[in-house]
Amino acid sequence: xxxxxxxxxxxxxxxxxxxxxxxxxxxxxxxxxxxxxxxxxxxxxxxxxxxxxxxxxxxxxxxxxxxxxxxxxxxxxxxxxxxxxxxxxxxxxxxxxxxxxxxxxxxxxxxxxxxxxxxxxxxxxxxxxxxxxxxxxxxxxxxxxxxxx
Numbered sequence: 091x092x093x094x095x096x097x098x099x100x101x102x103x104x105x106x107x108x109x110x111x112x113x114x115x116x117x118x119x120x121x122x123x124x125x126x127x128x129x130x131x132x133x134x135x136x137x138x139x140x141x142x143x144x145x146x147x148x149x150x151x152x153x154x155x156x157x158x159x160x161x162x163x164x165x166x167x168x169x170x171x172x173x174x175x176x177x178x179x180x181x182x183x184x185x186x187x188x189x190x191x192x193x194x195x196x197x198x199x200x201x202x203x204x205x206x207x208x209x210x211x212x213x214x215x216x217x218x219x220x221x222x223x224x225x226x227x228x229x230x231x232x233x234x235x236x237x238x239x
Contacts, residue, residue: 165202172213173213
């Protein structure tokens with residue numbers, strides 16, 4: 091095998107239709123554009139969602155729901171994740187940079203520590219928010235909680 095005998099898999103590539111090249115081609119005459127009207131002419135482009143004058147789907151359906159512009163979304167990290175991170179890397183201070191390097195959060199995520207799991211080592215944890223159960227569990231294990239906001 092070499093570059094000169096490589097071919098696409100059978101049925102994976104198609105020949106381009108040559109429109110407007112005479113009646114014998116099967117695509118002559120109107121060139122698949124139908125008869126008359128703007129859509130048959132060059133330069134025609136329709137608006138997105140235009141359905142030929144019929145009431146468009148977007149306008150037929152009712153408005154629904156509400157988006158709160160002031161919503162604050164947190165990335166949840168559980169106590170079991172913190173404990174696993176601490177034992178694997180032998181660390182006692184956990185902050186956003188450590189969580190980002192571990193792949194638990196993204197670079198712009200706000201972090202909330204939740205109370206699922208148990209903490210056995212004394213950890214100093216800094217995050218944007220804590221649940222009450224997570225905060226009490228960290229402090230019960232001899233650790234410290236630092237809220238960033």
